[in-house]
Amino acid sequence: xxxxxxxxxxxxxxxxxxxxxxxxxxxxxxxxxxxxxxxxxxxxxxxxxxxxxxxxxxxxxxxxxxxxxxxxxxxxxxxxxxxxxxxxxxxxxxxxxxxxxxxxxxxxxxxxxxxxxxxxxxxxxxxxxx
Amino acid sequence: xxxxxxxxxxxxxxxxxxxxxxxxxxxxxxxxxxxxxxxxxxxxxxxxxxxxxxxxxxxxxxxxxxxxxxxxxxxxxxxxxxxxxxxxxxxxxxxxxxxxxxxxxxxxxxxxxxxxxxxxxxxxxxxxxxxxxxxxxxxxxxxxxxxxxxxxxxxxxxxxxxxxxxxxxxxxxxxxxxxxxxxxxxxxxxxxxxxxxxxxxxxxxxxxxxxxxxxxxxxxxxxxxxxxxxxxxxxxxxxxxxxxxxxxxxxxxxxxxxxxxxxxxxxxxxxxxxxxxxxxxxxxxxxxxxxxxxxxxxxxxxxxxxxxxxxxxxxxxxxxxxxxxxxxxxxxxxxxxxxxxxxxxxxxxxxxxxxxxxxxxxxxxxxxxxxxxxxxxxxxxxxxxxxxxxxxxxxxxxxxxxxxxxxxxxxxxxxxxxxxxxxxxxxxxxxxxxxxxxxxxxxxxxxxxxxxxxxxxx
Numbered sequence: 001x002x003x004x005x006x007x008x009x010x011x012x013x014x015x016x017x018x019x020x021x022x023x024x025x026x027x028x029x030x031x032x033x034x035x036x037x038x039x040x041x042x043x044x045x046x047x048x049x050x051x052x053x054x055x056x057x058x059x060x061x062x063x064x065x066x067x068x069x070x071x072x073x074x075x076x077x078x079x080x081x082x083x084x085x086x087x088x089x090x091x092x093x094x095x096x097x098x099x100x101x102x103x104x105x106x107x108x109x110x111x112x113x114x115x116x117x118x119x120x121x122x123x124x125x126x127x128x129x130x
Numbered sequence: 131x132x133x134x135x136x137x138x139x140x141x142x143x144x145x146x147x148x149x150x151x152x153x154x155x156x157x158x159x160x161x162x163x164x165x166x167x168x169x170x171x172x173x174x175x176x177x178x179x180x181x182x183x184x185x186x187x188x189x190x191x192x193x194x195x196x197x198x199x200x201x202x203x204x205x206x207x208x209x210x211x212x213x214x215x216x217x218x219x220x221x222x223x224x225x226x227x228x229x230x231x232x233x234x235x236x237x238x239x240x241x242x243x244x245x246x247x248x249x250x251x252x253x254x255x256x257x258x259x260x261x262x263x264x265x266x267x268x269x270x271x272x273x274x275x276x277x278x279x280x281x282x283x284x285x286x287x288x289x290x291x292x293x294x295x296x297x298x299x300x301x302x303x304x305x306x307x308x309x310x311x312x313x314x315x316x317x318x319x320x321x322x323x324x325x326x327x328x329x330x331x332x333x334x335x336x337x338x339x340x341x342x343x344x345x346x347x348x349x350x351x352x353x354x355x356x357x358x359x360x361x362x363x364x365x366x367x368x369x370x371x372x373x374x375x376x377x378x379x380x381x382x383x384x385x386x387x388x389x390x391x392x393x394x395x396x397x398x399x400x401x402x403x404x405x406x407x408x409x410x411x412x413x414x415x416x417x418x419x420x421x422x423x424x425x426x427x428x429x430x431x432x433x434x435x436x437x438x439x440x441x442x443x444x445x446x447x448x449x450x451x452x453x454x455x456x457x458x459x460x461x462x463x464x465x466x467x468x469x470x471x472x473x474x475x476x477x478x479x480x481x482x483x484x485x486x487x488x489x490x491x492x493x494x495x496x497x498x499x500x501x502x503x504x505x506x507x508x509x510x511x512x513x514x515x516x517x518x519x520x521x522x523x524x525x526x527x528x529x530x531x532x533x534x535x536x537x538x539x540x541x542x543x544x545x546x547x548x549x550x551x552x553x554x555x556x557x558x559x560x561x562x563x564x565x566x567x568x569x570x571x572x573x574x575x576x577x578x579x580x581x582x583x584x585x586x587x588x
Contacts, residue, residue, distance in 0.1 A: 011351055011391055018358045018384060021365075071445060095343060100442040117350040120357070 001029045001127070004088075006040045006075065007062035019120045029127070037070030041078060044088075058127060062093045062116075073104055080109035091126070093118055134189030134223065135173050137216060137255075141196055142166050145209055158205065165192075190224045211265065215258030219251035329554040330475070340435035344402050344428075348395035355388045355395075362388070405474070419465035420473070422519060423452040426505050429474050433481035437489075446488055451506035456519060463509045466519055466588050468566055473586075476559040476570075480523040480582050481505075483555065486546075487527025487580055502526050510585075517588040518568075522581060529576040538572065 005016055013033040023029040034040035040059070059079060061072045070078075072092065080087050089111045094101060097115035105113050112126065146162045169192070176185045197213055197220060200206045226244040230237040237244075362385050369377040405428070430448060438444055456463055481503065488501035508520040530538060537543045539560045544553035563570040568586040 009347060009351075011395070014387070014391060015351065015354050015358065018362070018388065019354075021362075071447070073445070095346060096438070096442070098442050116346065117353055120354070 001058070002032070003029055003058040003060060003127070004032045004034060004040060004043055005060045005062060006034045006037065006072070008035050009062075010035065012062060020124070023124075037072070037075035037078075040075055044079065059088050059090045060093060061090060062118075073108060076105065076110055077108045093123075133252075134186075134193045134220070135169055135176075137219070138189065138192050138196055139166060139169050141200075141209075141212060141216065142169070144212070145200075145206060148209060153205070156205070158203075186227060190220075190227065193220045194224065211258065211262045215255045215262065219248065219255050222247045222251050325552060325554060326558065329552045329558060332552060338436070340432035340437075340439070341402055343435040343439070344431060345399050348398040348402075351395040352392050352399070355392045359385050359388050359392075405471070415469050415471055417467045417469050420468050420470045421457050421465050422468075422473075422507055422521060423454070423457050425470060425474055426450070426452070426477055426507060426521060429477040430481055430503070430505055433478055433485060437482070437485050441489070444485075444489060445501070446485060447500055447502040449502060449504045451504070453507045453509050455509055456507055463517055463519065463588055466586065468586065469562075472562045473566070476562050476584065477505075477521070477523070479555040479559045480584075483582075484523055484525035484527065484580070487525050487529070489527075500526075509588075519586045519588060521584040521586070523584075524579060524581040526579050529578050529580050530572070530574040531576050535572070535574065539570075 005012065013031075016031055016033070017024065020029055020031065024031065032043055034043060040061075044059075061075055072094070076090055076092065079090055087109070090109070091112040091114060092105045092110045093114045093116060094105070095116045102113050114123065142162050142165060146159065146166075149156050149159050149162070172185060172188060176182060193216070197216060200209055200213060222244065226237075226241075226248065229240075229244075362381050366378055366381040366385070369375075369381060427450060430450070434446065434448060456466070484503045488503065502525065504522070504524040506520075506522045506524075508522070510518045510520055512518070534543075534545070539556050540553075541557040542553035543557075544551035560570050563584055563586070566586055568584060571583045571585075572580065573583070574580040
């Protein structure tokens with residue numbers, strides 16, 4: 001299972017690597033990290049959709065708004081509408097858990113909408129069952 | 131001879147008149163009345179009984195007595211001219227009677243001389259009377275003049291008093307007005323201080339949401355990493371049980387790294403809280419070496435999240451272009467000496483304004499409008515060797531109309547609805563930059579963009 005995590009906080013990478021320590025070790029999950037929307041799109045553009053090993057099944061967009069260049073919602077829109085067919089599952093994990101943001105994310109095609117702080121056990125559960 | 135009786139009588143009338151005019155309360159008035167009454171009685175008795183031989187001595191005594199009294203009494207000083215008029219007659223007449231009484235025969239021989247002398251003395255008396263009258267008139271005139279002058283002086287004095295009173299009133303009024311003005315000035319000063327403080331508190335209010343968001347991230351990391359560490363310790367125990375020492379070491383290293391992360395993010399939250407406290411502090415702080423890039427970035431985020439918390443639909447692109455030589459440890463100018471919370475306040479103001487300007491609905495902009503705020507820093511080395519730092523805050527919002535461009539730095543000038551803006555943001559920013567020896571300039575085009583340029587000397 002290939003997962004792309006997008007956040008401008010670099011420590012998020014360390015946190016994920018530790019939280020998913022066992023899964024990474026067993027090869028059940030592999031993570032790629034992007035610091036910005038543009039970097040995330042780079043990853044997605046260079047992968048080969050035909051090759052299942054390269055394909056990102058999940059995109060976790062953690063930084064919904066405050067990323068240099070492109071907001072999280074914009075990235076979501078681009079992933080879902082313009083870039084990939086079939087698009088990966090995109091989960092928004094946001095600091096702004098308000099209704100407007102939720103509606104906005106859902107209308108742009110988000111598959112799930114979680115709020116910070118991240119509940120890792122339940123995130124793990126969701127990734128495994130989807 | 132009864133001339134003495136008439137003369138005495140007239141003298142007394144004269145004195146009586148003077149007394150009545152000058153000293154109505156004097157007891158002499160009563161005395162004179164009694165004497166006059168006595169004269170009239172004696173006169174009548176003299177005429178009826180023909181006792182001229184006896185009464186003539188009484189008349190002489192009376193006249194001499196009156197003259198002496200006038201001469202001795204200071205009260206009758208004014209009537210002394212009378213003495214000169216009456217004295218020759220009184221003396222000659224008395225002398226003539228005495229001589230006649232002593233030796234009638236011999237007296238007869240010189241009687242003619244005495245008659246002549248008496249005639250002269252009577253003429254003298256009449257002449258003196260007219261002279262005295264003339265003098266009296268002159269005196270009266272003089273007195274009237276003096277009285278007039280006195281009246282005039284009194285009138286002037288009264289006027290003076292009146293004027294003085296008016297001046298006093300004016301002075302009191304002026305003093306009161308001055309005190310009132312001073313009071314108003316003091317009130318204005320304290321109001322100004324309050325306004326400056328309320329502007330700080332207002333911007334702090336705007337900051338709070340941003341700060342809450344900014345603190346939330348490091349706090350999440352603190353919580354997450356400590357949870358991870360708890361799990362890792364369990365895993366470590368398992369590894370020890372298994373005797374897999376390589377894994378134990380690996381886990382221990384991870385725990386150590388995580389502890390550092392926890393510490394790092396704790397400090398980050400701490401710095402944000404400290405910054406917030408600094409922002410609300412009344413006294414301006416000391417200049418300290420400051421990473422302008424970090425400061426600009428921090429306040430850009432705070433401003434954005436502050437607005438975002440108020441208006442959930444708000445979205446904006448932020449673009450930063452920092453001159454890395456201004457950050458610590460990268461050579462070049464490096465950190466610059468400024469009062470960080472003051473410059474932070476200026477930046478916060480400019481960012482808030484920029485976000486306000488790009489806030490939808492923006493009728494001037496089309497479909498593809500992408501609301502954006504730029505912030506860039508730049509170090510400038512002039513040929514003269516004076517270095518400065520530029521901070522540019524730009525937005526592609528509504529711009530500032532030409533009509534008000536000259537007013538934007540004025541205190542209390544605001545385009546926001548009543549109650550939303552204090553109108554002190556830019557004026558305070560201008561003052562802060564001026565205190566730092568720098569300049570704050572604006573370029574704008576209505577409907578296109580606004581750019582504020584801060585130049586700080588290094």
